[in-house]
Amino acid sequence: MRLLYSLLLFLLLPLVLLRLLWRSCRNPAYLERWPERLGLWRRALRPVELWIHAVSVGEVQAMQPLIRDLLSREPVVDLIVTTTTPTGARRLQELFGERVQHAFTPYDLPWIMRRFLNRTGPRLVLVVETEIWPNMLAVCAERQIPVILANARMSPRSARGYARVGGFTAQTLGRFVRIAAQSQPDAERFIQLGAAADRVQVTGSIKFDVRLPGSLRDRAEVLRRTWGINRSVWVAASTHEGEEERLLAVQRKLRERFADVLLVLVPRHPERFDRVAALVRREGLAMIRRSDADPCNADCSVYLVDSMGELPLFLAAADAAFIGGSLVPVGGHNLLEAAALAVPVAIGPYCFNFAEITRRLVAEEGAVQLQDAEDLAPLLAAWLGDAAERARIGEQALAFVERNRGALQRLLALLDAERLAKPPV
Known part of the structure; x- marks a missing residue:
């Protein structure tokens, strides 16, 4: 079955490269260092002890506390992080600079994976969340390199897809030495x-262990002053195609009650920034872009965030938040950054990427799940008009985060156990 998988992937490779080219039309960064995806590097890759495979910004953010711990050790754990997207690469660079080696994720063909392992020679591999690549795992097994699936999640929808090739899935999952599940x-x-079963362990979500910079509140307060201390502010975070129109309609309704309410709109992907800006202009709403550095007065209705890596700052400066990717069947995004800032948070019906966290946070009354965008305007109006209710929900959200911390230490214990179990070669 793996041979058939490899053959299909090889035959599809021209289409994969064409898709990369197509994506570069909207985001030229997709063509940066593209030969790395084929196992061709223009710069030398140094050998490492640990390979961490993340996909994009969310996974890099999730692994941030773990990477910081490994870099703080004596001796420092030498590692490489691979990402699929250029936004993930950029965020890694912003967080760690040259302290962490980066490469774009090699395509999952055996000879490409072997070339990558020949160059980097890791003793241990950490794969984040749901990145299950059969050839990566098989080639690591050939070389007796243990692979851990960290912060692992498996939605019911994904499970149904994997079950269609049950024998192949079971064989592939059997190559993980440990699966550290979120729930x-x-x-x-x-x-x-x-x-x-003896290789699967519930460690919790490392996203509960997010540690926000001590200066974040001060920076958020400065930002809030530039918007106007007394105006209401809500953030629509990590939005996707098909959501912004509905969220702008919500903003219009809110403006009928709160004349100066501000929507801070944060699209998920940078290649969509200009399109979202054009949409806001077509809808006739006064807008300031983050990159403009213009003053945001009371007439401004939409503050478009066309930068990356600043979402915690805008959440900290807001009165309430909506988490995108949940009004369309993307599956939602991380609610915990808002919860850790004691910001009341709403999410739409499609939350299968964070189903368990959403269910528990809603049950703790630290968030509200909506069935439709039509429900968002009255909910936000209620929150923005009642500071005590906002504080109550925010405090319950923060308490939920605090109670569930600890996944980082459990994951570090698994890593250390595998590192000690496999002596240096």
Whole structure:
């Protein structure tokens, strides 16, 4: 079955490269260092002890506390982080500079993976969340390199897809030495798909262990002053195609009640910044872009964030937040950054990427899940008009985050156990 998978991937490779070219039309960064994806590097890759494979900004953010811990050790754990997207690469550079080696994720063909391992020679591999690549795992198994699936999640929809090739999925999952699941339902789905029960462990989500900079509140207060201390502000975070129109309609309704309410709109992907800006202009709403550095007075209705890596700052400066990717079937994004800032948060019906966290946070009354965008305007109006209610929900959200910290230490313990179990070669 793996041979068929490899053959299909090889035959599809021209289409994969054409898609990369197509994406570069909207975001030229996709063509930066593109030969790395084929196992061709213009610069030398130094050998490392640990390879961490993340996908994009969210996974890099999730692994940030773990990477900081490994870099603070004596001796420092030498590592390489691979990402699929240029935005993930940029965020890694912003966080760690040259302290962490980066490469774009090699395509999952055996000879490309072997070339990558020949160059980097890791003793241990950490794969983040749901990145399950059969040839990566098989080639690592050939070389007796242990692979851990960290912060692992498996939505019911993904599980149904993997179950269609049940034998192949079970064989692939069997190559992980450990699956560190975010929740018990995630763990049960991995086991149902064929992972060995004694290799699956619930460690929790490392995203609970987010540590925000001590200066964040001060910077947020300065930003809020530039917007106007007394005006209401809500953030629509990580939005996707098909959501902004509905969110702008919500903003119009809110302006009928709160004349100077400000929507801070944060699209998920940078290649969409200009399109979203054009949409706001077509809708006739007064807008300031983050990159303009213009003053945002009371007439401004939409503050468009066309930068990356600043979402925590805007959440800290807001009264309420909506998490995007949830009004369309993307599956939602991380609610915990807003919760850790004691900001009341709303999410739409499509939250399968964070189903368990959403369910628990809603049950704790630290968030509200909506069935439609039509429900968002009255909810935000209620929150923006009642500071005590906002504070109550925000405090419950923060308490939920605090109670669930600890996944980082459990994951570090798994890493250390594997590192000690496999002596240097």
